[in-house]
Amino acid sequence: MSHFSALRQQLRAKRQALSLHAQRQHALEIARQLGKLPWVLRARRIGGYEPADGEVDPSPLIAQLQTRHRRYYLPVLRTYPRGKLWFVLHQSEACLSPNRYGIPEPPLRDPQMPWALDLLLLPLVGFDAQCHRLGMGGGYYDRTLSHLRRLSHWKRPRLIGIAHECQRVAQLPVQPWDIPLDLVVTEAGIYRRKSF
Secondary structure, eight states: OOHHHHHHHHHHHHHHTSOHHHHHHHHHHHHHHHTTOHHHHHOSEEEOOOOOTTOOOOHHHHHHHOOTTOEEEEEEEOTTTTTOEEEEEOOOGGGOEEOTTSOEEOOOSSOBOGGGOSEEEEOOSEEOTTOOEEOSSSOHHHHHTTHHHHOTTOOOSEEEEEOOGGGBOSOOOOOTTOOOOSEEEETTEEEEOTTO
């Protein structure tokens, strides 16, 4: 088993071990912290995700931000090119259906590229205080957001990882294809990338 596989397994076990009450409290505290940031409040097109496997539920933040002037998008696996994500307007829980990983997705209508979003909330398995992210290992977000490596002046979307504090590690090795987050927010506080 590789170092990353073992680390993913340990961190997934930690977040899965949290009680439903703790998970709900963490989601509410993260929503409270993010709801104070001016550029979060200004965001009109917000990408998020449906939580699975003990991930922090973004719905308290979305409920707090939702007005008729804001739109909430969910990722949908792309068939071509494979390994990337579209973002599709989320209109109803009833319209969601599981993708090949069992993660609920909206029907593919009017798909958007990530740079059409103002803000993107990302799930993660692990992170460090420098805002490096360890995902599930599929590389979907890194491939989807690869344009950000080439366009240093491009400011959209802002990337926010949301996680439980127990998912923080001292330091993650950085791969050339990794996309750093602008912030990671947990129930314990906000971690900011140094250049952000």
